[in-house]
Amino acid sequence: xxxxxxxxxxxxxxxxxxxxxxxxxxxxxxxxxxxxxxxxxxxxxxxxxxxxxxxxxxxxxxxxxxxxxxxxxxxxxxxxxxxxxxxxxxxxxxxxxxxxxxxxxxxxxxxxxxxxxxxxxxxxxxxxxxxxxxxxxxxxxxxxxxxxxxxxxxxxxxxxxxxxxxxxxxxxxxx
Amino acid sequence: xxxxxxxxxxxxxxxxxxxxxxxxxxxxxxxxxxxxxxxxxxxxxxxxxxxxxxxxxxxxxxxxxxxxxxxxxxxxxxxxxxxxxxxxxxxxxxxxxxxxxxxxxxxxxxxxxxxxxxxxxxxxxxxxxxxxxxxxxxxxxxxxxxxxxxxxxxxxxxxxxxxxxxxxxxxxxxxxxxxxxxxxxxxxxxxxxxxxxxxxxxxxxxxxxxxxxxxxxxxxxxxxxxxxxxxxxxxxxxxxxxxxxxxxxxxxxxxxxxxxx
Numbered sequence: 001x002x003x004x005x006x007x008x009x010x011x012x013x014x015x016x017x018x019x020x021x022x023x024x025x026x027x028x029x030x031x032x033x034x035x036x037x038x039x040x041x042x043x044x045x046x047x048x049x050x051x052x053x054x055x056x057x058x059x060x061x062x063x064x065x066x067x068x069x070x071x072x073x074x075x076x077x078x079x080x081x082x083x084x085x086x087x088x089x090x091x092x093x094x095x096x097x098x099x100x101x102x103x104x105x106x107x108x109x110x111x112x113x114x115x116x117x118x119x120x121x122x123x124x125x126x127x128x129x130x131x132x133x134x135x136x137x138x139x140x141x142x143x144x145x146x147x148x149x150x151x152x153x154x155x156x157x158x159x160x161x162x163x164x165x166x167x168x169x170x171x172x173x174x175x
Numbered sequence: 176x177x178x179x180x181x182x183x184x185x186x187x188x189x190x191x192x193x194x195x196x197x198x199x200x201x202x203x204x205x206x207x208x209x210x211x212x213x214x215x216x217x218x219x220x221x222x223x224x225x226x227x228x229x230x231x232x233x234x235x236x237x238x239x240x241x242x243x244x245x246x247x248x249x250x251x252x253x254x255x256x257x258x259x260x261x262x263x264x265x266x267x268x269x270x271x272x273x274x275x276x277x278x279x280x281x282x283x284x285x286x287x288x289x290x291x292x293x294x295x296x297x298x299x300x301x302x303x304x305x306x307x308x309x310x311x312x313x314x315x316x317x318x319x320x321x322x323x324x325x326x327x328x329x330x331x332x333x334x335x336x337x338x339x340x341x342x343x344x345x346x347x348x349x350x351x352x353x354x355x356x357x358x359x360x361x362x363x364x365x366x367x368x369x370x371x372x373x374x375x376x377x378x379x380x381x382x383x384x385x386x387x388x389x390x391x392x393x394x395x396x397x398x399x400x401x402x403x404x405x406x407x408x409x410x411x412x413x414x415x416x417x418x419x420x421x422x423x424x425x426x427x428x429x430x431x432x433x434x435x436x
Contacts, residue, residue: 104331114273
């Protein structure tokens with residue numbers, strides 16, 4: 001009986017959450033052509049060298065160096081890296097939102113594209129989680145923090161959405 | 176009706192009135208044409224609700240009428256849910272294939288989850304016993320199905336009329352309650368009177384909710400960002416999609432040509 005009660009409470013909570021989301025739908029107004037025009041992978045270029053050991057090795061070689069300086073430098077860089085990561089996730093979500101919008105309003109069946117969107121999304125989030133774990137282990141000596149795969153994922157998403165562009169999305173269902 | 180407990184007599188009276196009002200409201204709003212299976216289900220429920228008024232509870236006529244009508248009603252539950260989703264997804268060719276595949280998979284999953292408790296249930300070998308087992312399995316699968324397809328509707332920015340969301344909320348509460356009560360009865364908990372009263376009360380609440388929340392204007396409203404859609408929003412989205420399209424074409428160096436993946 002207790003088990004049945006727990007299952008029901010969980011189901012009710014799921015339904016409540018879902019209906020709240022349904023009632024406050026995704027904001028299509030955030031997906032604008034201006035945002036797309038301004039989007040560029042270049043802004044994330046610094047991520048690839050933020051946590052490289054080269055800069056730390058240079059500082060270590062300077063007179064007056066103390067280990068606390070190196071620790072503080074890398075801690076600040078990890079903070080900046082995390083900020084970049086948040087922006088990157090936000091941009092990826094924005095691209096996903098545009099992709100989903102185009103799937104829903106497309107005049108052709110976009111089953112393959114929708115499937116690839118979903119796969120990309122899962123892979124991207126899995127990679128973000130791995131990266132967060134690597135960042136957490138960084139102070140303990142973990143040195144392999146590579147944002148390259150994530151940036152490649154973002155670029156690939158942008159390309160896929162570009163390829164989906166047709167002469168014009170169907171807007172008949174808006175009537 | 177004369178053998179029902181007093182609270183159930185009151186609830187039955189309210190339920191009959193609520194069903195009649197909802198049917199009338201759907202006729203006046205023209206919604207019976209938009210949702211024919213749901214309207215048919217309401218008429219069946221109304222007919223079933225009148226059985227205790229016309230036949231004694233311990234009569235063969237009552238039992239046979241109830242079993243036959245309930246079997247039909249349970250089949251209509253499934254038709255009503257499928258009607259709703261086919262209406263939501265009908266005019267969206269871009270997502271048609273994805274939706275079809277997803278619904279097939281979710282249907283199999285929902286049925287699989289629903290039949291799991293069958294081994295635990297003590298099914299009486301009689302028409303009524305089989306009906307309870309069948310009802311519980313169908314209700315449970317519909318609860319799971321409604322939940323899973325709602326995930327789909329949340330994931331994709333599919334425009335939904337207010338009526339659709341109102342229906343979904345009503346179905347979710349109603350099916351969940353009925354499935355739970357059927358399961359508890361089938362697991363051997365003999366609180367028939369209390370459970371029946373709860374089922375009737377929830378049914379009345381759902382009917383009242385639908386009476387107050389459904390309307391003709393709910394077919395035209397599209398829920399976006401918690402505010403109601405209006406023609407100005409539609410024009411804005413139309414312009415926005417065209418601008419996104421143009422931006423992507425500029426970026427790819429093509430002008431107006433169709434690109435294939």
